[in-house]
Amino acid sequence: MSVDLHYTDSGPADAPPLVLAGSLGATLDMWEPQAQALSAVLRVIRIDLRGHGGSPVPEGPYSMADLGGDVVRLLDRLGIERAHFAGLSIGGMVGQWLALHAPERLDRLALLATSPYMGPARNWRDRAELVRREGADAVADSVVERWFTPDFAKGHAAEVTALRDRIAATAPEGYAGCCGAIENWDVREELDRISVPTLVVSGADDPATPPSGHGALIAERVPGARLTVLDEAAHLLSWEQSARVNTLLTAHFTAGDRASAGMRVRRSVLGDAHVDRAEARKTPFTEPFQDLITRYAWGEIWTRPGLDRRTRSCMVLTALVAHGHWAELAMHVRAALRNGLTRDEIGEVFLQAAVYCGVPAANKAFAVAQEVFAEHD
Template sequence: MSVELHHTVSGPEDAPALLLGPSLGAASDMWQPQVEALSAHFRVICFDTRGHGDSPVPDGPYSIAELAGDVLRLMDDLGVRRAHYAGLSLGGMIGQWLAVHAPERIDRLALLATSPRMAPAQNWLDRAKLVRSEGTSAVADGVVDRWFTPGFVQEHPDQVQDRRDRVAATAPEGYASVAEAIAEWDIVAELPRVEAPTLVIAGADDPATPPEGHGSTIAEQIPGARLAVLDQAAHLLSWEQAERVNTLLVEHFTAGDRHAAGMRVRRSVLGDTHVDRAEERKTPFSEPFQDLITRYAWGEIWTRPGLDRRTRSCMVLTALTAHGHWNELGMHVRAARRNGLSADEIGEVFLQAAIYCGVPAANKAFAIAQEVLAEEA
């Protein structure tokens, strides 16, 4: 019987849904480095697997099919008919099961630091037995040792300790029952049935699910799957290489419809009034250009997580000033305000531009911005 999973939801309600499945010994907060970047484009749903975090801890045994059934119940409860899915380790196993057995519910799929089979089974049964007898703290150090590279541990000891404490706080019955489910996990023969466009991300330094034999097997078995191997990344690569993972996930999940993704960002940055006006003025002659800027300027560049929108606005204001694109400047002053820049910060951008783009250009930019800011006052 399925259980009601604890979960959090962020991002626009009308955006495509994206489910994030956590690792064994972790809860939804392990996706903290991804949520802000992904919520700019998706309705992000982070959940705690049964037996973990704030989700119920029913008595075992569990199976991966049951854990996936919990996710399907969550989707039903939220009114989500179809969603993108990204899962790391255990979360990736759940994602594989969903893509094979409930393909009508999964749009695009990302599988991080995971495997289609985690032999030998006895290792997992032994771990479950240890946790039941001595508690989850008995395995916490060993788990976290596999999660991060030595360099990351040395540079970020507080973060590593926090992750270790969260593993230790996991309910022993929940952890042990999931470990027993992993002992029985083997979906290799069924992977060719996956229809969802799939991205596989593996860590080059991952001792738990090294690329060879784990991520590589998934990529070989799923038709058209892409494998990305990240250097300086162990098992919890979404934490250690957050920016690289964010870029890969955004690119993968927006690839299905760049125009729709671009239009969401365009409306968020420029405002519905401006975009609606541009759409109303669109003609058969200008439509290809409107499509171009929506797909590439807004769908390819503005959707990238590598820079926040405040920074992108600063760069756009500077570029427009440098090239004298005065017809566009007022629109992007308004956009900069929507992206969180204050009037004083916009002034600082133009002062900087005065040095590198020329005083006359900055003078013109100040005049245009002053008019726009006065209208909004």
């Protein structure tokens, strides 16, 4: 019987929903490095699997159908017909189950550091017995050792310790019950039935699910799947290589509709009033250009998580001053304010531009900004 999962919900309510499911022994906090970046363009729903975090802990063992059924139940509770899904480790197994048994509920799928088969079964039975007997603390050290490369663990000791403590705090029956789901998991011969667009991401240094035989096997057998192997990444690659993972996930989950993603970002940065005016002025002659800008500038570039919007605003202001695009500058001074830059910070950008773009250009920029500030006042 399915249970009501604990979850968090962030990002635009009208954006495509994305469900994030994590590793055995992890809570939804595992996705902290992704939450803000992905929420810029997606409605991000992070979940605790049953037996983990704030979710119920029914008596185990569980099956993958139980874990997948919990996700379907959550989508029903939230009134979501279809969603993107990204899962890491056991979360990725849940994603495979959904793609095989509830494909009508998925749009696009990302499978991170996961496998279609994690035998031998005896290992999972032994681990479940140990955790039921001694608690998850008994396995926490060995688990977190596989999560990170030695260099990362050494340089991020506090983060690794905090994640290790979350593993140790997992309810013994919840952890052991999920071990039961992995014990009986084998869909190697079913992968060719997955039909949703699928991204597979593996860590080159992952001892738990190394690319060969795990990620590579999924990518080989799932029609059209794409495999990316990240260097200097172990099992919890979403944490260790968060910037690269954020870029991969954003590109994958917005690939189906760049125009809609671009329009959401455009409205967020420029404001509804400006975009509504621009849309009202659109003609058959200008429509192709407006579509190009929405898809490319806003949907391809502004959606990328590699730079935050404050930084992008600073760069845009400088470029516009350098080329003397004064009408565009006024629009992007307003956008910079919306993106969180203060008036003093905008002034600093223009002082920098005075050195590298010329004093007359900066003088004009200050005048344009002053007019925008007066409008605001």
